[in-house]
Amino acid sequence: MRARRRDRLVYLLSHPFLFALLGATRFASSVRIGRTVLVHGTDGYVDGLTRVPLDRTAPGSTGGIARAAGGADVVFDEEGPEHRSTRRSVGQALAGSRLAPVWQEVLRQRLRPLGTGGTVDVVEVAVELTGATAAALLGVDAHPVRLARAARRAAADAARDHLRPGRRPQKPGRRPQRSDAARELIELAGSERGAMLAVAAVNTMVSALPRAVAWCADDDLWSAAADPVRRPVLVDELLRVLAPSPLLPRVAAGDGTVAGRPVRRGDRLILVARHAAHAHRRGPSTVDPAPPKVAQLVFGAGPHACPGARLARAQLADALAAFAVYRPVVVRAAVDRSAALPGWSTVEVRAG
Numbered sequence: 001m002r003a004r005r006r007d008r009l010v011y012l013l014s015h016p017f018l019f020a021l022l023g024a025t026r027f028a029s030s031v032r033i034g035r036t037v038l039v040h041g042t043d044g045y046v047d048g049l050t051r052v053p054l055d056r057t058a059p060g061s062t063g064g065i066a067r068a069a070g071g072a073d074v075v076f077d078e079e080g081p082e083h084r085s086t087r088r089s090v091g092q093a094l095a096g097s098r099l100a101p102v103w104q105e106v107l108r109q110r111l112r113p114l115g116t117g118g119t120v121d122v123v124e125v126a127v128e129l130t131g132a133t134a135a136a137l138l139g140v141d142a143h144p145v146r147l148a149r150a151a152r153r154a155a156a157d158a159a160r161d162h163l164r165p166g167r168r169p170q171k172p173g174r175r176p177q178r179s180d181a182a183r184e185l186i187e188l189a190g191s192e193r194g195a196m197l198a199v200a201a202v203n204t205m206v207s208a209l210p211r212a213v214a215w216c217a218d219d220d221l222w223s224a225a226a227d228p229v230r231r232p233v234l235v236d237e238l239l240r241v242l243a244p245s246p247l248l249p250r251v252a253a254g255d256g257t258v259a260g261r262p263v264r265r266g267d268r269l270i271l272v273a274r275h276a277a278h279a280h281r282r283g284p285s286t287v288d289p290a291p292p293k294v295a296q297l298v299f300g301a302g303p304h305a306c307p308g309a310r311l312a313r314a315q316l317a318d319a320l321a322a323f324a325v326y327r328p329v330v331v332r333a334a335v336d337r338s339a340a341l342p343g344w345s346t347v348e349v350r351a352g
Protein backbone atom coordinates (compact mmCIF):
# COMPACT_ATOMS: atom_id res chain seq x y z
CA MET A 1 0.00 0.00 0.00
CA ARG A 2 2.90 2.30 0.74
CA ALA A 3 4.11 1.78 -2.82
CA ARG A 4 0.77 2.79 -4.36
CA ARG A 5 0.57 5.88 -2.13
CA ARG A 6 4.00 7.05 -3.24
CA ASP A 7 3.40 6.19 -6.90
CA ARG A 8 0.16 8.22 -7.02
CA LEU A 9 2.27 11.34 -6.58
CA VAL A 10 3.64 11.06 -10.11
CA TYR A 11 0.12 11.72 -11.41
CA LEU A 12 -1.12 14.09 -8.75
CA LEU A 13 1.85 16.44 -8.92
CA SER A 14 2.33 16.42 -12.69
CA HIS A 15 -1.20 16.47 -14.16
CA PRO A 16 -3.56 17.09 -11.19
CA PHE A 17 -6.66 18.30 -13.10
CA LEU A 18 -6.51 15.66 -15.79
CA PHE A 19 -6.19 12.82 -13.31
CA ALA A 20 -8.91 14.25 -11.06
CA LEU A 21 -11.23 14.30 -14.10
CA LEU A 22 -10.29 10.74 -15.04
CA GLY A 23 -10.78 9.59 -11.44
CA ALA A 24 -14.21 11.22 -11.24
CA THR A 25 -15.47 9.66 -14.49
CA ARG A 26 -13.86 6.22 -14.25
CA PHE A 27 -17.02 4.44 -13.08
CA ALA A 28 -18.54 4.82 -16.56
CA SER A 29 -16.96 2.72 -19.31
CA SER A 30 -16.96 5.81 -21.55
CA VAL A 31 -17.96 9.48 -21.17
CA ARG A 32 -18.47 12.10 -23.88
CA ILE A 33 -17.51 15.73 -23.12
CA GLY A 34 -18.19 17.75 -26.29
CA ARG A 35 -16.05 16.25 -29.09
CA THR A 36 -13.88 14.33 -26.61
CA VAL A 37 -14.67 10.76 -25.54
CA LEU A 38 -12.95 9.43 -22.40
CA VAL A 39 -12.73 5.64 -22.58
CA HIS A 40 -12.16 3.78 -19.31
CA GLY A 41 -13.43 0.27 -20.05
CA THR A 42 -11.26 -2.59 -21.29
CA ASP A 43 -13.48 -3.44 -24.29
CA GLY A 44 -13.86 0.21 -25.31
CA TYR A 45 -10.07 0.66 -25.18
CA VAL A 46 -9.56 -2.29 -27.55
CA ASP A 47 -12.38 -1.01 -29.82
CA GLY A 48 -10.75 2.44 -29.92
CA LEU A 49 -7.43 0.97 -31.04
CA THR A 50 -8.70 -1.67 -33.44
CA ARG A 51 -12.21 -0.80 -34.68
CA VAL A 52 -12.18 2.96 -35.20
CA PRO A 53 -10.22 4.40 -38.15
CA LEU A 54 -7.60 6.66 -36.52
CA ASP A 55 -5.70 9.68 -37.78
CA ARG A 56 -2.28 8.54 -36.60
CA THR A 57 -0.53 11.89 -37.02
CA ALA A 58 -3.23 14.33 -35.85
CA PRO A 59 -2.08 17.12 -33.51
CA GLY A 60 -2.62 16.07 -29.90
CA SER A 61 -2.43 12.33 -30.73
CA THR A 62 0.59 10.25 -29.73
CA GLY A 63 1.64 10.16 -33.40
CA GLY A 64 1.39 13.93 -33.70
CA ILE A 65 3.44 14.40 -30.54
CA ALA A 66 6.09 11.86 -31.64
CA ARG A 67 6.30 13.59 -35.03
CA ALA A 68 6.85 16.99 -33.42
CA ALA A 69 9.44 15.41 -31.10
CA GLY A 70 11.53 14.63 -34.17
CA GLY A 71 9.91 11.48 -35.56
CA ALA A 72 8.91 10.81 -39.15
CA ASP A 73 5.42 9.71 -40.20
CA VAL A 74 6.58 6.26 -41.24
CA VAL A 75 5.90 4.38 -38.01
CA PHE A 76 2.45 5.76 -37.65
CA ASP A 77 1.53 5.52 -41.33
CA GLU A 78 -1.14 2.81 -41.19
CA GLU A 79 0.10 -0.14 -43.21
CA GLY A 80 3.01 1.18 -45.31
CA PRO A 81 6.05 -1.03 -45.95
CA GLU A 82 8.26 1.38 -43.98
CA HIS A 83 5.95 0.97 -40.99
CA ARG A 84 6.44 -2.79 -41.15
CA SER A 85 10.21 -2.51 -41.60
CA THR A 86 10.59 -0.22 -38.56
CA ARG A 87 8.54 -2.61 -36.44
CA ARG A 88 10.62 -5.54 -37.72
CA SER A 89 13.93 -3.82 -36.95
CA VAL A 90 12.91 -3.37 -33.30
CA GLY A 91 11.82 -7.03 -33.07
CA GLN A 92 15.00 -8.33 -34.71
CA ALA A 93 17.30 -6.20 -32.57
CA LEU A 94 16.20 -8.08 -29.49
CA ALA A 95 16.32 -11.52 -31.07
CA GLY A 96 19.64 -13.16 -30.23
CA SER A 97 20.05 -10.76 -27.26
CA ARG A 98 22.38 -8.45 -29.23
CA LEU A 99 21.32 -5.54 -27.05
CA ALA A 100 21.14 -7.14 -23.60
CA PRO A 101 24.91 -6.89 -22.88
CA VAL A 102 24.66 -3.12 -23.50
CA TRP A 103 22.17 -2.46 -20.70
CA GLN A 104 23.64 -5.17 -18.43
CA GLU A 105 27.01 -3.36 -18.52
CA VAL A 106 25.34 -0.07 -17.49
CA LEU A 107 23.68 -1.87 -14.56
CA ARG A 108 26.96 -3.52 -13.52
CA GLN A 109 28.82 -0.20 -13.48
CA ARG A 110 26.14 2.08 -12.04
CA LEU A 111 24.91 -0.12 -9.16
CA ARG A 112 28.40 -0.55 -7.66
CA PRO A 113 28.01 2.21 -5.01
CA LEU A 114 25.18 0.16 -3.42
CA GLY A 115 27.77 -2.47 -2.44
CA THR A 116 29.85 0.03 -0.46
CA GLY A 117 27.10 1.85 1.47
CA GLY A 118 26.58 4.57 -1.15
CA THR A 119 23.41 5.76 -2.89
CA VAL A 120 22.30 5.48 -6.50
CA ASP A 121 19.80 7.64 -8.39
CA VAL A 122 17.64 5.14 -10.30
CA VAL A 123 16.53 7.86 -12.76
CA GLU A 124 20.15 8.49 -13.77
CA VAL A 125 20.63 4.73 -14.23
CA ALA A 126 17.49 4.57 -16.40
CA VAL A 127 18.63 7.54 -18.52
CA GLU A 128 22.03 5.99 -19.26
CA LEU A 129 20.61 2.49 -19.75
CA THR A 130 17.95 3.61 -22.24
CA GLY A 131 20.33 5.98 -24.05
CA ALA A 132 22.94 3.23 -24.47
CA THR A 133 20.28 0.77 -25.68
CA ALA A 134 18.78 3.27 -28.13
CA ALA A 135 22.21 4.14 -29.55
CA ALA A 136 23.00 0.41 -30.04
CA LEU A 137 19.56 -0.24 -31.55
CA LEU A 138 20.08 2.58 -34.05
CA GLY A 139 23.75 1.78 -34.68
CA VAL A 140 24.88 5.35 -33.89
CA ASP A 141 27.78 6.32 -31.63
CA ALA A 142 25.95 9.16 -29.85
CA HIS A 143 26.75 9.69 -26.17
CA PRO A 144 24.08 7.63 -24.37
CA VAL A 145 23.18 10.27 -21.77
CA ARG A 146 23.05 13.07 -24.37
CA LEU A 147 20.84 10.97 -26.63
CA ALA A 148 18.45 10.04 -23.82
CA ARG A 149 18.28 13.62 -22.49
CA ALA A 150 17.51 14.95 -25.97
CA ALA A 151 14.76 12.31 -26.37
CA ARG A 152 13.25 13.32 -23.03
CA ARG A 153 13.38 17.07 -23.72
CA ALA A 154 12.03 16.66 -27.26
CA ALA A 155 9.07 14.60 -25.97
CA ALA A 156 8.38 16.99 -23.09
CA ASP A 157 8.44 20.06 -25.40
CA ALA A 158 6.16 18.37 -27.97
CA ALA A 159 3.68 17.05 -25.37
CA ARG A 160 3.46 20.45 -23.64
CA ASP A 161 2.85 22.21 -26.93
CA HIS A 162 0.35 19.68 -28.33
CA LEU A 163 -1.72 19.33 -25.19
CA ARG A 164 -1.85 23.09 -24.52
CA PRO A 165 -5.48 24.22 -24.22
CA GLY A 166 -6.51 26.48 -27.12
CA ARG A 167 -3.71 25.25 -29.40
CA ARG A 168 -4.59 25.95 -33.04
CA PRO A 169 -4.79 22.77 -35.15
CA GLN A 170 -1.99 22.57 -37.67
CA LYS A 171 -2.91 22.37 -41.37
CA PRO A 172 -2.72 18.79 -42.70
CA GLY A 173 0.49 18.01 -44.60
CA ARG A 174 2.46 20.85 -42.94
CA ARG A 175 5.79 19.95 -41.38
CA PRO A 176 5.53 19.92 -37.58
CA GLN A 177 7.12 22.74 -35.62
CA ARG A 178 10.12 21.32 -33.82
CA SER A 179 11.96 22.47 -30.72
CA ASP A 180 15.76 22.79 -30.48
CA ALA A 181 15.78 19.53 -28.53
CA ALA A 182 13.94 17.77 -31.39
CA ARG A 183 16.48 19.04 -33.92
CA GLU A 184 19.36 17.93 -31.67
CA LEU A 185 17.70 14.53 -31.29
CA ILE A 186 17.40 14.00 -35.06
CA GLU A 187 21.09 14.80 -35.39
CA LEU A 188 22.13 12.43 -32.59
CA ALA A 189 19.79 9.64 -33.71
CA GLY A 190 20.92 9.95 -37.33
CA SER A 191 17.43 10.26 -38.87
CA GLU A 192 13.80 11.17 -38.16
CA ARG A 193 12.91 7.51 -37.87
CA GLY A 194 15.76 7.05 -35.35
CA ALA A 195 14.50 10.04 -33.37
CA MET A 196 11.01 8.53 -33.22
CA LEU A 197 12.37 5.21 -31.94
CA ALA A 198 14.54 6.96 -29.35
CA VAL A 199 11.53 8.95 -28.09
CA ALA A 200 9.47 5.74 -27.74
CA ALA A 201 12.25 3.66 -26.17
CA VAL A 202 13.65 6.25 -23.74
CA ASN A 203 10.60 8.05 -22.34
CA THR A 204 8.57 4.94 -21.49
CA MET A 205 11.44 3.19 -19.72
CA VAL A 206 12.71 6.28 -17.87
CA SER A 207 9.19 6.49 -16.47
CA ALA A 208 8.80 2.75 -15.79
CA LEU A 209 12.12 1.65 -14.34
CA PRO A 210 12.47 4.08 -11.38
CA ARG A 211 8.75 3.69 -10.54
CA ALA A 212 9.18 -0.11 -10.55
CA VAL A 213 12.26 0.02 -8.29
CA ALA A 214 10.48 2.39 -5.87
CA TRP A 215 7.42 0.07 -5.85
CA CYS A 216 9.58 -3.00 -5.06
CA ALA A 217 11.41 -1.09 -2.31
CA ASP A 218 8.24 0.28 -0.68
CA ASP A 219 6.28 -3.01 -0.71
CA ASP A 220 9.38 -5.20 -0.25
CA LEU A 221 8.98 -7.23 -3.42
CA TRP A 222 12.70 -7.98 -3.63
CA SER A 223 12.34 -11.75 -3.00
CA ALA A 224 10.09 -12.06 -6.07
CA ALA A 225 12.47 -9.84 -8.06
CA ALA A 226 15.42 -12.08 -7.11
CA ASP A 227 13.59 -15.29 -8.06
CA PRO A 228 14.02 -16.19 -11.76
CA VAL A 229 10.67 -18.02 -11.80
CA ARG A 230 8.55 -15.26 -10.23
CA ARG A 231 10.47 -12.35 -11.81
CA PRO A 232 8.79 -12.42 -15.26
CA VAL A 233 5.35 -12.46 -13.60
CA LEU A 234 6.37 -9.56 -11.36
CA VAL A 235 7.62 -7.62 -14.40
CA ASP A 236 4.29 -8.05 -16.25
CA GLU A 237 2.35 -7.11 -13.15
CA LEU A 238 4.45 -4.02 -12.42
CA LEU A 239 4.15 -2.84 -16.03
CA ARG A 240 0.38 -3.35 -15.81
CA VAL A 241 0.08 -1.40 -12.56
CA LEU A 242 2.47 1.38 -13.60
CA ALA A 243 0.96 1.71 -17.11
CA PRO A 244 3.89 3.98 -18.10
CA SER A 245 1.92 5.36 -21.05
CA PRO A 246 -1.31 5.83 -19.05
CA LEU A 247 -3.40 7.68 -21.66
CA LEU A 248 -3.41 7.17 -25.40
CA PRO A 249 -4.75 10.34 -27.05
CA ARG A 250 -6.14 9.53 -30.50
CA VAL A 251 -8.27 11.27 -33.15
CA ALA A 252 -10.98 9.40 -35.12
CA ALA A 253 -10.44 9.56 -38.90
CA GLY A 254 -13.89 8.07 -39.60
CA ASP A 255 -17.08 6.98 -37.86
CA GLY A 256 -17.14 3.96 -35.55
CA THR A 257 -18.28 2.68 -32.17
CA VAL A 258 -16.43 2.38 -28.90
CA ALA A 259 -18.10 -0.03 -26.45
CA GLY A 260 -21.46 0.72 -28.09
CA ARG A 261 -20.99 4.52 -28.10
CA PRO A 262 -20.97 6.15 -31.56
CA VAL A 263 -17.82 8.06 -32.45
CA ARG A 264 -17.65 10.56 -35.34
CA ARG A 265 -14.79 11.59 -37.59
CA GLY A 266 -12.71 14.28 -35.85
CA ASP A 267 -13.69 13.20 -32.31
CA ARG A 268 -10.83 13.06 -29.84
CA LEU A 269 -10.50 9.76 -27.97
CA ILE A 270 -8.68 9.58 -24.67
CA LEU A 271 -8.06 5.85 -24.24
CA VAL A 272 -7.16 5.25 -20.61
CA ALA A 273 -4.65 2.36 -20.67
CA ARG A 274 -4.33 2.55 -16.89
CA HIS A 275 -7.99 1.74 -16.36
CA ALA A 276 -8.23 -0.75 -19.26
CA ALA A 277 -5.47 -2.79 -17.58
CA HIS A 278 -7.16 -2.49 -14.13
CA ALA A 279 -4.06 -0.74 -12.76
CA HIS A 280 -6.17 1.31 -10.34
CA ARG A 281 -8.08 -1.75 -9.03
CA ARG A 282 -5.54 -4.46 -8.28
CA GLY A 283 -1.93 -4.21 -7.18
CA PRO A 284 0.87 -6.37 -8.59
CA SER A 285 0.53 -10.02 -7.56
CA THR A 286 2.81 -12.90 -8.49
CA VAL A 287 0.31 -15.35 -6.94
CA ASP A 288 -2.83 -14.15 -8.71
CA PRO A 289 -1.68 -12.02 -11.67
CA ALA A 290 -4.10 -10.43 -14.14
CA PRO A 291 -4.68 -12.46 -17.32
CA PRO A 292 -1.98 -11.72 -19.97
CA LYS A 293 -4.74 -10.43 -22.30
CA VAL A 294 -5.42 -7.62 -19.82
CA ALA A 295 -1.82 -7.00 -18.70
CA GLN A 296 -0.51 -6.53 -22.24
CA LEU A 297 -2.99 -3.72 -22.93
CA VAL A 298 -0.49 -1.25 -21.48
CA PHE A 299 1.39 -1.83 -24.75
CA GLY A 300 -1.67 -1.02 -26.88
CA ALA A 301 -3.54 -3.43 -29.17
CA GLY A 302 -3.89 -4.30 -32.86
CA PRO A 303 -1.50 -3.61 -35.76
CA HIS A 304 0.17 -0.69 -33.96
CA ALA A 305 0.70 -2.45 -30.60
CA CYS A 306 4.13 -1.64 -29.17
CA PRO A 307 6.93 -3.49 -31.02
CA GLY A 308 9.27 -2.76 -28.08
CA ALA A 309 7.26 -4.72 -25.48
CA ARG A 310 9.73 -7.62 -25.34
CA LEU A 311 12.65 -5.24 -25.09
CA ALA A 312 10.95 -3.31 -22.28
CA ARG A 313 10.18 -6.49 -20.32
CA ALA A 314 13.74 -7.80 -20.74
CA GLN A 315 15.28 -4.50 -19.58
CA LEU A 316 13.03 -4.27 -16.57
CA ALA A 317 13.65 -7.92 -15.60
CA ASP A 318 17.43 -7.44 -15.73
CA ALA A 319 17.25 -4.16 -13.82
CA LEU A 320 15.09 -5.64 -11.04
CA ALA A 321 17.39 -8.69 -10.75
CA ALA A 322 20.41 -6.37 -10.44
CA PHE A 323 18.77 -4.13 -7.80
CA ALA A 324 17.34 -7.11 -5.86
CA VAL A 325 20.87 -8.16 -4.83
CA TYR A 326 20.97 -5.07 -2.56
CA ARG A 327 17.28 -5.06 -1.44
CA PRO A 328 17.35 -1.25 -1.70
CA VAL A 329 15.19 1.26 0.15
CA VAL A 330 14.19 4.71 -1.12
CA VAL A 331 16.03 7.55 0.59
CA ARG A 332 14.66 10.44 -1.49
CA ALA A 333 12.29 10.85 -4.41
CA ALA A 334 11.07 13.88 -6.37
CA VAL A 335 8.37 13.99 -9.06
CA ASP A 336 9.33 15.16 -12.55
CA ARG A 337 6.70 17.79 -13.26
CA SER A 338 7.77 18.49 -16.81
CA ALA A 339 8.32 15.02 -18.33
CA ALA A 340 6.08 13.80 -21.18
CA LEU A 341 5.04 10.75 -19.12
CA PRO A 342 4.32 10.65 -15.36
CA GLY A 343 7.51 9.76 -13.51
CA TRP A 344 10.25 10.75 -11.09
CA SER A 345 13.12 13.18 -11.61
CA THR A 346 15.04 11.47 -8.76
CA VAL A 347 14.70 8.16 -6.92
CA GLU A 348 17.70 7.85 -4.66
CA VAL A 349 18.16 4.39 -3.10
CA ARG A 350 20.65 2.68 -0.81
CA ALA A 351 21.09 -0.96 0.15
CA GLY A 352 18.52 -2.06 2.74
Ligand code: HEM
Pocket residue numbers: 049075076083087090196197200201202204205208239243244245248273298299300301302303304305306307308309311312
Ligand atom coordinates in the same frame (compact mmCIF):
# COMPACT_ATOMS: atom_id res chain seq x y z
C1 HEM B 1 7.36 0.03 -20.62
C2 HEM B 1 7.73 0.43 -21.80
C3 HEM B 1 6.79 0.72 -22.95
C4 HEM B 1 5.43 0.95 -22.96
C5 HEM B 1 4.46 0.97 -21.78
C6 HEM B 1 5.06 1.20 -24.34
C7 HEM B 1 3.76 1.48 -24.76
C8 HEM B 1 3.40 1.72 -26.07
C9 HEM B 1 2.05 2.00 -26.50
C10 HEM B 1 0.83 2.06 -25.59
C11 HEM B 1 2.09 2.19 -27.84
C12 HEM B 1 0.88 2.52 -28.74
C13 HEM B 1 0.26 1.22 -29.20
C14 HEM B 1 -1.03 1.37 -30.00
O1 HEM B 1 -1.30 2.44 -30.58
O2 HEM B 1 -1.78 0.37 -30.04
C15 HEM B 1 3.47 2.04 -28.26
C16 HEM B 1 3.92 2.18 -29.56
C17 HEM B 1 5.23 2.08 -29.94
N1 HEM B 1 6.30 1.72 -29.13
FE1 HEM B 1 6.24 1.30 -27.16
N2 HEM B 1 6.19 1.12 -25.12
C18 HEM B 1 7.26 0.83 -24.32
C19 HEM B 1 8.57 0.64 -24.71
C20 HEM B 1 9.01 0.73 -26.00
C21 HEM B 1 10.38 0.48 -26.42
C22 HEM B 1 11.51 0.05 -25.48
C23 HEM B 1 10.42 0.71 -27.78
C24 HEM B 1 11.56 0.63 -28.76
C25 HEM B 1 12.63 -0.05 -28.61
C26 HEM B 1 9.08 1.08 -28.20
C27 HEM B 1 8.72 1.40 -29.49
C28 HEM B 1 7.44 1.71 -29.91
C29 HEM B 1 7.09 2.09 -31.28
C30 HEM B 1 8.07 2.19 -32.46
C31 HEM B 1 5.70 2.31 -31.30
C32 HEM B 1 4.83 2.70 -32.51
C33 HEM B 1 4.28 1.42 -33.12
C34 HEM B 1 3.36 1.63 -34.32
O3 HEM B 1 2.74 2.70 -34.43
O4 HEM B 1 3.27 0.69 -35.12
N3 HEM B 1 8.26 1.09 -27.10
N4 HEM B 1 4.26 1.74 -27.16
